[in-house]
Amino acid sequence: MLTGKQKxxxxxxxxxxxxxxxxxxxxxxDHLIRHISEALEVRELIKVTVLNxxxxxxxxxxxxxxxxxxxxxxxxxxxxxxxxxxxREHKTIELPV
Numbered sequence: 001m002l003t004g005k006q007k008x009x010x011x012x013x014x015x016x017x018x019x020x021x022x023x024x025x026x027x028x029x030d031h032l033i034r035h036i037s038e039a040l041e042v043r044e045l046i047k048v049t050v051l052n053x054x055x056x057x058x059x060x061x062x063x064x065x066x067x068x069x070x071x072x073x074x075x076x077x078x079x080x081x082x083x084x085x086x087x088r089e090h091k092t093i094e095l096p097v
Contacts, residue, residue: 002072002084006095010045010074013093014082019047023054023061033068040071040085044093048081 002010020043021036039046048065050058062081066073071085084093 002074002095007074009096010084010093011082014045014047014074017045017047019049019080021046021048022051023048023065024051025053025055027054027056028061028064028068030068033065036065036071036083037069037085040069040083041087042090044087044090045074045082045084048083050079050081052079 020039021032023032026032036046036048050061054061056064058079058081059076062073062076065071065081066083069083069085071083074082074084076082086093
């Protein structure tokens with residue numbers, strides 16, 4: 001679990017990132033979760049856009065993505081979901097204590 005201080009730090013890092021995945025009318029599936037897991041291993045912090053044609057609620061989509069990929073949900077703001085997962089091999093982000 002992330003503390004409030006750690007979430008604020010990750011939000012500040014994520015501010016300058018561009019979303020690299022989109023969830024559309026197909027919703028969340030195993031294929032998308034697998035790609036997000038791989039991207040998290042390399043980048044540790046990613047943004048995902050939930051498109052307007054997605055029939056599921058944005059917060060539900062965020063919950064499914066975080067549980068499926070084993071990542072921490074940092075933030076859901078508008079259509080953007082921010083996810084963090086500590087990398088095993090490519091660790092670059094040092095979280096504050």
